[in-house]
Amino acid sequence: MSTTIMTGAKAPEKPYGMRKNGMQWAPAKKAFRPTGGLTAYDQRAKLRVAQTAMKAKEKEMKEEKEGERQRRITAIKASKAAKEEKERFEKLAEKMHKKRVERLKRKEKRNKMTNS
Template identity: 65%
Template sequence: MSAEVATPAAAPQAAAQPQGMRKNGKQWHKPKTAFRPTSGQTSYEKRQADRVATAAVKAKEKEMKEEKEAERQRRMQALKDKRAAKEEKARYEKLAETMHRKRVERLKRKEKRNKLLKS
């Protein structure tokens, strides 16, 4: 009865035992395995699936970059428009100091008409 119990426990230990002394005497190295140059190769379907996945990732990255750039351009344009409006307001205030208010308003309307004609 004790022999039956000891046999299953002894089997895993037998697999862990060393193969014997190494010929070159370097027992601290791991035992070498067979060289298999085709072991790292993947199937054509797997390579195609990987290419499709990387293409999808790159497309998503490109889309995100374009969205970010569009948002940046929108903010820059809004800032430019705001600065232009501020400069124009300051210019009209400077004109109003020397001219009558109604004449300045007439000039504004005239300039707006000219801007619309040019565009």
């Protein structure tokens, strides 16, 4: 008998051959080890810190995006309101004299200033 000393090298995995159930296409399953995926407390703590930082950055980005969206919405509403007001004064100008319409504009502007 010959004695050989194993140095830390792994023996090559032997091929299993064809499966009896015909599922050669599926990957071979490994043994279920419920404690195999557990990590040390330090690793979990680092991961938790990284996740909180990432969530804070995501929240900041979402708030920035929402702020930009709100700015666009207010700009659209303001332009729409200005357009409607312009159309309203044009309709009044058809019926009334030009100077009277201008006086009404100034009066409404003063009322808006005091109400706001």
